[in-house]
Amino acid sequence: MSALLVFIGACLFIVSGLMALTRNVARHLPAGIHVLGSLIGLIGCALGLRGTPETLALPWGIPAGEIAIRVDALSAFFAAPVFLLAGAATLYAEGYWPSSRPRAAYVRCFFGVLSGALALVLVANHTIFFLAAWEIVALASFFLVGTDTTDSAARYASWLYLAASHVAMLALFGVVTLMHSMTGTWRFALLASDAASRPEGRAIFWLVIVACGIKAGAMPFHIWLPSAHAAAPSHVSALMSGVVIKMGIYGLVRVLSLFPATPAWMGGTILALGIVSSVLGVAFALAQHDLKRLLAYHSIENIGIILIGLGAGLVGRAHGAMTIAFLAFAGGLLHVWNHGLFKALLFLGAGAAIHGTHTREIDRMGGLARRMPSVAAGFLLGAIAISGLPPLNGFISEWLVYLASFSSVGQLHAGWTWLLLVIIGPALALTGALAAACFIKAFGAVFLGVPRSADAASATNALAPMRLALLPLAGACIAIGLVPALVAPILALVVGDASGVSGSVTSTFAALQPITITLALLISVAIIALVARTRRAPYVPTWDCGYAVPSPRMQYTASSFARGLVAFFAWAMPPVVDKPRPFPLFPAGAHFETHVPDTVLDRTLLPVLRRTKWLFAFARYVQSGRVQLYLLYVGAALLALLIWSSR
Amino acid sequence: MIVVHLVFVLASAPLLLGVINKTKALVAGRVGPPLLQAYFDLAKLFRKESVLSSTTTWVFLAGPAVSLVVAVVASLFLPFTGPKAPLAFRGDMILFVYLFALGRFFTTAAALDTGSSFEGMGAARELTFACLAEPALFFGLLALARVGDSLELSTVLAVSGTAWRTATAALVLIVASWFIVLLVENSRVPFDDPNTHLELTMIHEVMVLDHGGPAFGVVLYASAVKLFVFAALVVHVLLPQLANPAANAAALFGAILVIGIVIGVIESGMARLRLVRVPQLLITASIVAAFAVVLVLR
Numbered sequence: 001m002s003a004l005l006v007f008i009g010a011c012l013f014i015v016s017g018l019m020a021l022t023r024n025v026a027r028h029l030p031a032g033i034h035v036l037g038s039l040i041g042l043i044g045c046a047l048g049l050r051g052t053p054e055t056l057a058l059p060w061g062i063p064a065g066e067i068a069i070r071v072d073a074l075s076a077f078f079a080a081p082v083f084l085l086a087g088a089a090t091l092y093a094e095g096y097w098p099s100s101r102p103r104a105a106y107v108r109c110f111f112g113v114l115s116g117a118l119a120l121v122l123v124a125n126h127t128i129f130f131l132a133a134w135e136i137v138a139l140a141s142f143f144l145v146g147t148d149t150t151d152s153a154a155r156y157a158s159w160l161y162l163a164a165s166h167v168a169m170l171a172l173f174g175v176v177t178l179m180h181s182m183t184g185t186w187r188f189a190l191l192a193s194d195a196a197s198r199p200e201g202r203a204i205f206w207l208v209i210v211a212c213g214i215k216a217g218a219m220p221f222h223i224w225l226p227s228a229h230a231a232a233p234s235h236v237s238a239l240m241s242g243v244v245i246k247m248g249i250y251g252l253v254r255v256l257s258l259f260p261a262t263p264a265w266m267g268g269t270i271l272a273l274g275i276v277s278s279v280l281g282v283a284f285a286l287a288q289h290d291l292k293r294l295l296a297y298h299s300i301e302n303i304g305i306i307l308i309g310l311g312a313g314l315v316g317r318a319h320g321a322m323t324i325a326f327l328a329f330a331g332g333l334l335h336v337w338n339h340g341l342f343k344a345l346l347f348l349g350a351g352a353a354i355h356g357t358h359t360r361e362i363d364r365m366g367g368l369a370r371r372m373p374s375v376a377a378g379f380l381l382g383a384i385a386i387s388g389l390p391p392l393n394g395f396i397s398e399w400l401v402y403l404a405s406f407s408s409v410g411q412l413h414a415g416w417t418w419l420l421l422v423i424i425g426p427a428l429a430l431t432g433a434l435a436a437a438c439f440i441k442a443f444g445a446v447f448l449g450v451p452r453s454a455d456a457a458s459a460t461n462a463l464a465p466m467r468l469a470l471l472p473l474a475g476a477c478i479a480i481g482l483v484p485a486l487v488a489p490i491l492a493l494v495v496g497d498a499s500g501v502s503g504s505v506t507s508t509f510a511a512l513q514p515i516t517i518t519l520a521l522l523i524s525v526a527i528i529a530l531v532a533r534t535r536r537a538p539y540v541p542t543w544d545c546g547y548a549v550p551s552p553r554m555q556y557t558a559s560s561f562a563r564g565l566v567a568f569f570a571w572a573m574p575p576v577v578d579k580p581r582p583f584p585l586f587p588a589g590a591h592f593e594t595h596v597p598d599t600v601l602d603r604t605l606l607p608v609l610r611r612t613k614w615l616f617a618f619a620r621y622v623q624s625g626r627v628q629l630y631l632l633y634v635g636a637a638l639l640a641l642l643i644w645s646s647r
Numbered sequence: 648m649i650v651v652h653l654v655f656v657l658a659s660a661p662l663l664l665g666v667i668n669k670t671k672a673l674v675a676g677r678v679g680p681p682l683l684q685a686y687f688d689l690a691k692l693f694r695k696e697s698v699l700s701s702t703t704t705w706v707f708l709a710g711p712a713v714s715l716v717v718a719v720v721a722s723l724f725l726p727f728t729g730p731k732a733p734l735a736f737r738g739d740m741i742l743f744v745y746l747f748a749l750g751r752f753f754t755t756a757a758a759l760d761t762g763s764s765f766e767g768m769g770a771a772r773e774l775t776f777a778c779l780a781e782p783a784l785f786f787g788l789l790a791l792a793r794v795g796d797s798l799e800l801s802t803v804l805a806v807s808g809t810a811w812r813t814a815t816a817a818l819v820l821i822v823a824s825w826f827i828v829l830l831v832e833n834s835r836v837p838f839d840d841p842n843t844h845l846e847l848t849m850i851h852e853v854m855v856l857d858h859g860g861p862a863f864g865v866v867l868y869a870s871a872v873k874l875f876v877f878a879a880l881v882v883h884v885l886l887p888q889l890a891n892p893a894a895n896a897a898a899l900f901g902a903i904l905v906i907g908i909v910i911g912v913i914e915s916g917m918a919r920l921r922l923v924r925v926p927q928l929l930i931t932a933s934i935v936a937a938f939a940v941v942l943v944l945r
Contacts (some may be wrong), residue, residue, distance in 0.1 A: 367762070369704045380706070380756075389749045390742060402741045403798065410793045410944060422940065425789050426782040426933070429744070433781040436752050437774035444759030444770070450702050511736030519720055519746075526712035531705055533861050539701040542761045543856050545846065556759075556767025564775040568926065 002047035003056035003071045003123070009041025009083060010119035016090075017112015020105045027099055030108055031090050034115075038087030041119060045083060048076025051493045055125060062128065064186055070125035074257070074497035077333065077490065078250045079122045081340035082243045084476070086115035088469045089235040092348050095463030096235055096355060107147055107233060114140035115239065121247055127176040127186050134172065134247070138165035141244060144236045145228045157227035164214050164224035168248075171211035175255060178204050193260045201259065205266055208255045209273070216248025216303045219277040223601040226284075229296035230360065234351025237292060241299045242344035246336055249306055253333075253498045256314070267314025268417035270307050275420065275427050278304025282434040283569040286441070286562045287596035290360045291350050294442055295343070298386060301431060302339040306332045308424055309401045315417045316408065317501055324408045326503030329495040331400030334487060338393040338480065342385035345473040349379035352466050353446050356459030362445045362558040366452035372461045376447040378470040383439035385477045388432045391516035391523075393480035398428060399512070400505065437565060445558035452552050482517050484509040559594070566596065573599050649723070649733045656722045659900065660875035661685035661868070663907045670911025685871060692864030700857045702762040710757025711858060711865035717750040718872040724800045725879050728896050730888060732801035740788050740800040744781070747832065747873070751777055758854035765846040769853035772922070776838065776850075779929035780828045786936035787821045787828075791884070793943040794818070804883035811887070817942040822884050824936035829877045829906075831929060833870065836914040838925055848919070878906040 016033040019025055048054070053072035060067045071079075090111070097107055117136035124130035142165070146158030176186075178200050183189040195201035210221070217225035225245070229237045252270075256262060281300030288294035309332020316325030352375045357365050369376035385392035405424035451457035461467075480487060488506040496502055544550045566575065578593040597603060622633075665682040672679020681687075699707070723734040724743045755770035794814050795803030807818055831838045834851035846853050855866045882902040889895040920928065 367702070369706065369760075373704075376704075384749070384752060387748070387752060388745070389752055390745050395742075395745060399738060399741055399745075403738045406738070406741075406789065406792050406798050409789055409940075422789065422944070426785045426937075429781040429785040430778060432745075432748065433774070433778040436748060437778055440752060440755045440759065440770065440774060444756060444767070448702075448704070448706060448756065448760045449762030449767075508737065512738070512742070515720070515734065515742070519716070522716045522720065523709075523713050526716050527705065527709045530708045530712045530862060530865065534697040534699060534708060537697040537699045537860075539699050542700040542702055542763045543765075544763065545765075552762070554764050555762050556764040556771065561767060561771045564771060565778060568775075568779075 001054065002044045002076065003054040003069045005040050005044025005047065006071055006076070006079060006119060006123050007044075007056055007069055009037045009039075009044060010116045010123075012037030012040065013086060013112050013116030013119065015112070017109045017114075017116065020108035020112065028094065030112070031094050034090040034112060035087050037116075038083045038090070041083035042080060042087075044071065045076040045080035049073055049080070049490050049493065060129070062132075065128040065132075066126045066186070067129055068126035068187060069120075069123045070188075071123050072497050073490070073493035074250075074253065075123045077494045078246060078336065079119050081246070081337055082115065082119050082122065084472065085239055085242045085340060085344045086118075088344065088472055089239050089348070092238075092351070092466050092469035093233075093235045095465035096351055097233060103147060107144065107236070110140045110143045111236060111239070114144060114236075114244070118239075118244060118247065122250055125188055127179065127188065130188075131169075131172060131176060135169060137244065137247065138162070138169065141165075141228070141232075141236075141240060144240075145232045147233055147236075148231070151231070153227070154231035157224075157231040161224045161228040164221075168211040168214035171207045171214075172251070174207045175204050175211060178207070179255075179258070188254065188258060190260060191258050196259050196262050196266065204255065205262075208252055209269065212248035212252040212255075213273065214248070215251065216245050216307075217300050218248075218273050218303050218307060219280050219300055220600045222277070222281070222300045223598065223605060225300060226288075226293045226296040226598065229299065230290055230292040234292070234347055234354060237295070238344040238347035238351070241296065241347055242340040245299060245303060246340065249303070249310075249336060253310065257498050257500075262314055262318060264315050264318035264415050264417045267311045267316075267318055268415075268420055269311070271311025271315060271417070271420045271424075274304045274307030274309075274311050275423065276304070277301065277307060278431045279427055279434075280569075280572055282431050282438060283565075284573060284596065284598070286434060286438045286569075287566045287573060287575065289362055289559060289595065291354065291362050291365075291442065291446065292347070292360055294362070294438065295346055295350060298346075298435065298438070299339075299343060301435060302335065302343065302386070305398065305401065305428070305431070306335045306339070308332065308428070309335060309397070309404075312401065312404050312408070312421060312424060313495075313499060313501070315421060316404065317499060321408065321411060322501050323503060324404050324411070325499065325501045326495055327400050327407065327505070327508075328404035329499050329501060330491040330503075330505050331397050331402075331404060333494055333498065334400065334480075334491060335394075335397035337487075338385065338397050338477070341473050341476045341480075342382040342392075342394060345378055345382035345470060345477065346386065348466070348470055348473070349375050349382060350446075352462035353379075353459075355462065355466075357453070357455045359453070359455060362442060364453040365446040365456045366552065366555065367448070367450045367456060368459060369447040371459045374467050375462050375470070376443075378467075378474050379447060380443055381474050381477060383443050385481070387436035387439055388428075389436065391481050391520045393477045393484075395516075396481060396484045396509075396512075398432065400508075402428060403508070434565065438562070441558050441561045445561070449555050450552045452555065478520075482520055483513060484516070485513055573597075574603075648729060651728050652723065652733050653719065655728050655896075656719065656872065656875065660871040661689060663875050663878060663903065664871050666904050666907035667911040667914070670908045671915050674912060674915035685867070689864050689868055692867065693861050695860040695864075697860030697862055700761045700763075703760045703857070706753075707757045707760040707857075708862060710754045710760075711855075711862050711869060713753035714750040715865050715869035715872065717746040718869050718876060721746040722872065722876045722879075725804070725876065725883060726801050727879065727899065729892055730805075730895065735799045735801045737798045740792070740798060740803070743800055744784055744788070748777070748781075750869070750873070754854060757858075761857045763857065765849075765853050766856055768847070769850050772850045773834075773854060776831050776925060776929060779926055780831050780932065783824050783828050783929065783932040783936045786933060786940050787825050790817050790821055790936065790939040790943045793940070804880075805888050807884050808887040814943060817939040818884060820935050820939035820942070822881060824932045824939070825881050825884065827928065827932040829874075829881055830910070830913075831925075832877060833874045835910055837917055837920040837928070840914075840919045843919075875903065878903045882906060
């Protein structure tokens with residue numbers, strides 16, 4: 001039943017998308033069908049999370065292809081947030097991108113196709129079908145990132161995304177082909193027990209790291225992520241950041257779950273990737289002026305935290321320390337859910353702020369908490385959760401990873417990977433503190449204080465569907481944070497599917513749960529008491545040292561707020577400062593500008609490519625851009641293969 | 648037990664401020680305010696009316712409220728009155744640190760809620776220093792977790808008190824590092840001067856410039872409890888457990904007051920560090936704590 005329901009849900013997504021292209025369709029019908037698909041899919045995932053895998057196989061006309069669907073706990077676990085987020089984002093889009101707005105049908109169509117194909121990626125049991133769905137996700141995202149065709153930055157972002165996606169695709173082709181040569185089947189099948197020590201097995205590992213690293217946006221493969229997530233419409237960014245990048249994590253977990261055993265260095269590699277992504281991801285986030293780019297860099301940070309969990313789990317398993325491995329896997333995988341929830345909440349909240357103020361610049365917003373209080377509350381909730389603070393869900397998953405790291409100290413001494421396990425604690429602590437600083441900066445500059453521009457001062461509250469869409473996400477963040485015991489049985493099943501490690505966090509959560517609930521209660525009571533006590537207080541201007549003409553521009557800007565920490569990371573991300581000397585003695589004007597370019601993309605990759613592009617000149621002869629010629633290539637390649645195979 | 652604990656912490660926390668100020672006064676050759684001055688201040692503030700800034704929202708009041716709640720809840724993970732802490736479970740040491748991070752989140756948000764550039768500046772400094780202090784705390788916790796072979800804060804602190812012979816060097820390093828963290832977390836000299844009167848140079852005081860009346864009382868009370876809890880944390884690393892619970896509690900209380908005297912002497916003896924020097928000292932604290940980890944893993 002679960003496989004069928006998930007398949008129907010995914011198909012309804014695609015149908016709702018295609019329906020938007022036809023004229024004379026009732027205004028809210030595509031969205032209604034989409035939400036219906038979400039509900040059906042969620043029921044399917046809930047059934048799938050009970051632990052008995054179900055399969056569904058339909059014939060497919062493509063040679064060696066088959067629409068094979070398998071919903072086990074791992075697939076259902078990754079698919080559940082897709083259905084929840086896609087439903088919430090659709091609801092949000094009814095207010096954010098109504099059919100009266102230009103390109104509404106275009107956005108609606110690709111959004112439906114994207115969410116449907118994404119659900120299919122996560123439940124595909126046949127590698128060819130998996131690749132096809134993966135490619136559809138990439139193409140639909142490409143079109144959505146480039147929605148605003150008048151914006152050259154959006155066009156550039158979409159092309160960069162397409163290029164990065166296809167590098168990932170190429171690596172994935174390698175993975176699938178190697179797996180086929182090792183197992184003899186196109187379905188996902190367990191590899192031989194010595195697979196990890198064979199050269200093909202090692203090649204699979206490195207290729208899947210590249211493919212899934214690019215897709216998930218792990219540093220240094222993240223080059224496409226910040227610009228793409230910033231350019232896409234906000235509800236699409238919520239979906240891309242919340243669940244599309246998790247496709248990479250899913251691919252990694254799925255492929256690694258096919259290895260009966262993995263050596264410690266594999267886990268160590270993923271762990272190192274995770275530590276780099278989390279610390280540097282949040283450092284780059286701090287340096288951003290664009291609200292959506294800031295959130296995008298936080299996705300890199302959170303992918304890092306997920307990778308830390310998975311890497312530590314693999315290291316623990318390789319050394320036979322199953323309790324540690326279980327805690328780490330559980331933390332990493334729970335963070336997949338948590339990040340999906342709070343990141344979608346943040347992107348939707350940011351979308352409302354951007355919609356209201358017509359700018360993405362943090363330093364041109366301000367004071368929105370008075371104009372859109374419910375959006376501000378949702379964003380604040382997301383900010384607390386993403387900073388990993390109790391009593392919300394972000395803390396729960398990070399806490400499990402901490403537990404794994406702390407338990408491993410002094411126990412796992414073999415090889416070099418123990419050093420990484422020890423560093424997890426301080427690295428996560430630094431990441432958490434930086435994330436909190438970054439979200440205080442973002443929340444403070446966007447929602448608190450006084451408006452910093454005329455647009456911010458005249459912003460109106462978000463429409464009802466947009467506010468309503470925040471509710472399920474915020475509710476889920478609170479529920480997992482306060483009652484983590486809800487997810488304990490799910491985690492046991494999913495970790496079992498992903499790694500074969502069995503264990504339980506029920507007792508761990510049982511000790512924490514009363515305290516998180518008490519903490520939340522006490523905080524609410526204390527705030528309400530203080531608000532009640534000062535209810536009749538008179539309102540006066542903020543203390544400004546007696547200055548006569550206070551202006552909103554006197555507020556501390558977001559850039560100044562982060563300056564100290566950004567300077568601290570200048571070794572990894574040197575800022576570009578444009579500060580011409582005022583001249584002559586009575587200068588007419590002066591300006592000051594600073595931004596932090598991406599070290600991997602802007603400082604490394606692009607300069608190298610610019611110098612070496614003459615090497616690729618020959619490709620122009622092959623890549624003429626004429627469709628007939630490409631058909632000829634395909635035909636020639638098929639013919640050559642035919643001759644080769646009948647040799 | 649939990650009630651006795653709470654009464655003890657809530658009642659004695661402001662005394663520590665009195666001890667610090669009395670020490671500073673004595674060193675300077677003044678009579679100084681009475682030991683119980685902080686209690687008088689609190690009583691006065693809670694009776695006063697409040698005035699709010701016209702730019703603020705509920706977040707402004709959430710700052711004081713949350714910082715008091717987290718400090719009190721965090722105190723429950725340390726033994727004060729009995730041999731065991733009221734709350735203890737595997738991994739509570741991480742929650743302990745994160746509780747203060749939650750408090751900091753709301754204090755700084757409340758500061759930004761006023762739209763004042765002074766308060767923004769204070770919040771930025773507070774968060775910058777916190778980012779650098781956090782690794783020091785965690786390296787120390789890692790080392791203690793190894794020494795005490797547990798992830799319960801009260802258990803590892805009980806073990807560390809008796810492990811002085813076996814892990815002397817590591818424990819000294821942890822205490823040194825955590826004492827620096829205590830000073831920065833509680834905005835004491837040399838990181839911040841609680842008695843300064845220039846907005847531009849303050850950190851913690853400037854963040855609460857616009858809080859007045861009961862809200863400011865809560866701020867003051869919360870920072871007193873936080874200082875008391877941090878002092879107890881550092882003291883617990885040193886202090887062996889005594890068999891007699893009353894003697895144990897008395898020894899702990901005495902040692903906390905000694906920390907107050909030490910802070911007072913430091914504040915009398917040195918000026919605030921230049922802002923650019925602060926990160927260097929904090930990184931030193933992290934490295935010192937990292938050495939402790941290396942020593943216990945050896």
